[in-house]
Amino acid sequence: MEILLAKSAGFCFGVKRATQMAFDASDNFKSLQSLGPLIHSPQMVKKLEDRGIRVCQRVEDADGEAIVVRSHGVTAGEFVELQGSGKTIIDATCPFVTKAQKYAAELSRDGYLLVIVGEAHHPEVQGIVSYASGEVAVIASAEEAGELPKSRKIGVIAQTTQSFENFRAIVGVCLDKSRQLKIHNTICDATSVRQEEAVSIAGQVDLMLVVGGYNSANTTRLANLCRDKGTATYHVETAGEIDRRWFEGVSRVGLTAGASTPQFLIDEIMEILRTF
Structure with missing residues (x-):
């Protein structure tokens, strides 16, 4: 079975920047939190937790030395609260x-x-x-x-x-x-490239796999665009969700991933697809 992997699959600039800022901060602070999940990938959020970066939902619940503002940003009111909290702010809001x-x-x-x-x-x-x-x-x-x-x-x-x-x-x-x-066209350039490539690949394959968090708007949109192309499309978060029966009679499969999808998840799915 031939696999077409999108070149744009995986972390966008803003997500890559936010995760790197968080990992760097974890080396400098003993107690660190993010206000809301840093990115829309439960698997990457778990890796961040393993590095001691805990998620809190409200500024008043933050009890760490420093707090990371997620890539999606926070409300103006929350930012004012953060500034008055006395904590170090690591602003990882996507530019x-x-x-x-x-x-x-x-x-x-x-x-x-x-x-x-x-x-x-x-x-x-x-x-x-x-x-x-x-x-x-x-x-x-x-x-x-x-x-x-x-x-x-x-x-x-x-x-x-x-x-x-x-x-x-x-x-x-x-x-x-x-x-x-x-x-003001505030759509990220990388988003347009990712969507155009996904649609292009969907037109060349029998089946599309779109990898990313179910809570990720951009991943859901990629899957919908591929379906709109008329191609059988499955949105999965992890390799464990893949069903071999989907690939019966499939000679060409396309693979793309949302902007919050870490590379290790893409690699795991590629390994499984190569066995089909």
């Missing part, structure tokens, strides 16, 4: 997320109805929303955008892992809803 937070504050301050293309429940989006001081709408689809009220000024940004096609479709709807439209 692309920081840029989205900055644009949210600017657009809101300048009187725009802020439209964030993304998933309202996602921690990155919740953090971005918190930097706005005016009206905010989190929109997941062009259909939802159609329900927006007409507004003189609309500013549009995106969750960093959104698909460009969805972003463009929503921007198109907002153009009809406003007299003045300001757009």
